[in-house]
Amino acid sequence: MTTKILIVRSSSLGDLVHMLPAISDIARHVPHARIDWVVEENFAEIPAWHPAVNEVITVAHRRWRKHWWSRQTRSERAALRDTLRSRQYDVVLDMQALMKSVWVVRQTRGLRHGLDRKSAREPLASFFYDVKHAVKFWQPAITRQRELAAAAFGYQYEGPPDFGLQAFTxxxxxxxxxxxxxxxxxxxxxxxxxxxxxxxxxxxxxxxxxxxxxxxxxxxxxxxxxxxxxxxxxxxxxxxxxxxxxxxxxxxxxxxxxxxxxxxxxxxxxxxxxxxxxxxxxxxxxxxxxxxxxxxxxxxxxxxxxxxxxxxxxxxxxxxxxxxxxxxxxxxxxx
Missing domain, CATH: 3.40.50.2000 (Glycogen Phosphorylase B;)
Known part of the structure; x- marks a missing residue:
């Protein structure tokens, strides 16, 4: 049976690279995982590199915030909302724990996972998750992401990080x-x-x-x-x-x-x-x-x-x- 997963992590470039090993872990430990990923439009190439990512859904916070109430921005935000609300996910995993990522999460349908208030950079974000996870803050970003994914899906990861970039190498x-x-x-x-x-x-x-x-x-x-x-x-x-x-x-x-x-x-x-x-x-x-x-x-x-x-x-x-x-x-x- 397919497990439908939505990953929310929109930026930045380095943070998205740090996310890739967690995606490899999920693909390895969650049978029949179907992974979609919400990402900032300028970085849409990065999730697409990973062979386990099914679909890349783009947001444009960096562009929208300059003209939040313009007709074009409102139309694009409505299109994103309709896309997210038309899909039922088994797990929606916010890997960013910021209010801007919560804005995306609140428009999704599925069990919403994220960091608890002591683990999140913006503690207020934690109030919008159905399931909250504790992950120690002062450790490498790659480790934090792998631990959060492992907690959300109930597995123990092991081994060095696999970035899933073999197509390039x-x-x-x-x-x-x-x-x-x-x-x-x-x-x-x-x-x-x-x-x-x-x-x-x-x-x-x-x-x-x-x-x-x-x-x-x-x-x-x-x-x-x-x-x-x-x-x-x-x-x-x-x-x-x-x-x-x-x-x-x-x-x-x-x-x-x-x-x-x-x-x-x-x-x-x-x-x-x-x-x-x-x-x-x-x-x-x-x-x-x-x-x-x-x-x-x-x-x-x-x-x-x-x-x-x-x-x-x-x-x-x-x-x-x-x-x-x-x-x-x-x-x-x-x-």
Missing amino acids: EGQPIEPYAIIMPSASRPDKLWPAEDWHAVFDRLQEHGLGLKLLAGNDAEAARGQALVAGRQGAQVLPRMSLTDIAKVLARARIMVGLDSGLTHLSAGLGRPTIGIYKASTPVRTPLQGAAYTASLGERGSAPSAQTVLSAVELALDYSKPAPLTGQSSGEQDAST
């Missing part, structure tokens, strides 16, 4: 370039140019090209300034999230500020180094199948030398296997 060759994410939406997250230059030098000493990501014109200009006059470096044009994921999946290494794309790189199983300066890695550390390093802390950026040391470890981890008859055990002993 299986059979893909690793190419000799590094992905760099030097920009952020907040200036207090930025890392000094001279420190980036030291990282660029080291990566190029290892024979790697540099591909810088930029999400808007200001970030592109910053990237161009950082690599001005440097051979083998380029600022990539704006791309869809799917195209970025494809580029990340083939990279030898990624070094980036604490951003959703840096977390996506880790989820894709690429060696990834995250630079934290205005946020703490306690709740959002990088996690993935390859080497990851979450460096720095709120108010205390990592030094260039700390990042360079992590670069060496990451490159050693991602070193191609030898072409001789040497066994993997012999290779490990020699490194």
Whole structure:
């Protein structure tokens, strides 16, 4: 018998990446699960990547709130309401526990699960759930999401997180370039140019090209300034999230500020180094199948030398296997 499930988690990019292992857990432990996912329209690609997601239902809070009472917004909100009310779910699971996610949950039909008031970031949200779950706050976001899903469906999860992104990684060759994410939406997250230059030098000493990501014109200009006059470096044009994921999946290494794309790189199983300066890695550390390093802390950026040391470890981890008859055990002993 099919279990119809609606996941409510609309944003942001990094938080959606952190959700993917919980979706894998649900698919593994709930027989015949049919999973729909409500997500912000700009991030609709992310749930669609996961093979266990049946349908992606979009909201547009970021766009609607600018013109909440306009005719177009009212029409789009009514269409969403009609879509949600036309379906009966066995479980509606709010993985966000914010009033904006509750706004969606209240329009659904099904048993509504969410965090209790001591676990939710916005405690008022908990009053709108039929079933409330306690999940410790100060632990990694991926762990919180996996624990909430396990509590809602009554299973015990185990093993490392599975992001369900094999479609990007299986059979893909690793190419000799590094992905760099030097920009952020907040200036207090930025890392000094001279420190980036030291990282660029080291990566190029290892024979790697540099591909810088930029999400808007200001970030592109910053990237161009950082690599001005440097051979083998380029600022990539704006791309869809799917195209970025494809580029990340083939990279030898990624070094980036604490951003959703840096977390996506880790989820894709690429060696990834995250630079934290205005946020703490306690709740959002990088996690993935390859080497990851979450460096720095709120108010205390990592030094260039700390990042360079992590670069060496990451490159050693991602070193191609030898072409001789040497066994993997012999290779490990020699490194």
